[in-house]
Amino acid sequence: MTNPARKTVAVVGATGAVGEVVLRLLAERNFPVGELRALASHRSAGTHVKFDGREIEVQEATPEAFNGVDFAFFAATGGLSKTLAPEVAKRGGVAIDKSATWRLDEQVPLVVPEINPDDLDKHKGIVSCPNCTTIGFVMALEPIRRAAGLESIVVTTLQAVSGTGKPGIEELERQDAEMARGEALTTETYPRPISHNVLPLCESFREDGYSTEEVKLLHETRKIFGQDDLDVTMTCVRVPVAVGHSAAMLVETREPLSPEAAREALAAFPGVEVVDDPSENVFPTALDVVGRDEVLVGRIRRDLGSDKLWMWQVSDNLRKGAATNAIQIAEEMIRRGLK
Ligand SMILES: NC(=O)c1ccc[n+]([C@@H]2O[C@H](COP(=O)([O-])OP(=O)(O)OC[C@H]3O[C@@H](n4cnc5c(N)ncnc54)[C@H](OP(=O)(O)O)[C@@H]3O)[C@@H](O)[C@H]2O)c1
Incomplete structure (x- = not known):
């Protein structure tokens, strides 16, 4: 007989950058896995991935692969989530999707468990x-929002190549090697070389000059905070870093908030760590955050020309930015008796 406390779990995109971290963290966090199904495209069917010291054979992701599944973590393509997430729901399971497909759908909660867990209900x-x-x-914004409300944010992000999955990592490694050999750089994933370079483009440009990534940041932030009038304007930049997204943020609060009070609010918030001592050159960097689940915040200071606050924020895009957050959602659903 199966133990109802243990869950049948599917990882869709198990061979990808995020899928691999989901598999690792399910074991690391002692998620109550009964059966684990590793799913990917027909290209990887029959290959093996590692889970909790075992080799699991990869199967092709088909609707039938979700029979009896409690949780399906989707880390593949938006198109696949569009067709297969409803198949999970239809079979009584929960699809937790990492793609952009369902994020702005009114019927679908968009959740960061430390911020809006009630939306899961x-x-x-x-x-x-x-x-x-x-x-x-x-x-990084939620502690500030709770302390003083939010009016507007201007942000520049500096995003790692692993944000584009394995093809992004491979492009940087290949171009670094080409650069070292003095060869011309070949481009496949990004429109311009990323090695030794900085690209003011993440994903693709829209007609209005913004990138699709920039617009996601605006609408997703408004939905998570339930604040449609929140003013967020941004430039998203790709940098030659393997893992770890950084962001410089200028934050206008509704009520006055001193840098000291902001530091206190941030330090008290679960999942956030303040790393901020300019006198000792202490500030968070991408290398500091690799393999960690906390979001690190530093360089907290008053704007020289206004009451706004500057902050510098860094997080591991494959962990809290993807796998950790997805697993935390499932853990919270179990805690709430939703599954
Ligand atoms: N990387 C990040 O930091 C990050 C963060 C948040 C969200 N995401 C999102 O997470 C998802 C996965 O991203 P990633 O970075 O892990 O990409 P990735 O490294 O390119 O991996 C893609 C995965 O999807 C699978 N896949 C592709 N087409 C498929 C199909 N038709 N049927 C079944 N499986 C298919 C691939 O399997 P094969 O091996 O068989 O090709 C592979 O396992 C994307 O939606 C991405 O936007 C990524």
């Missing part, structure tokens, strides 16, 4: 995870 079988950039951003 309204789920209809699909729950969406915010973009990896949005998660670090809202985690």
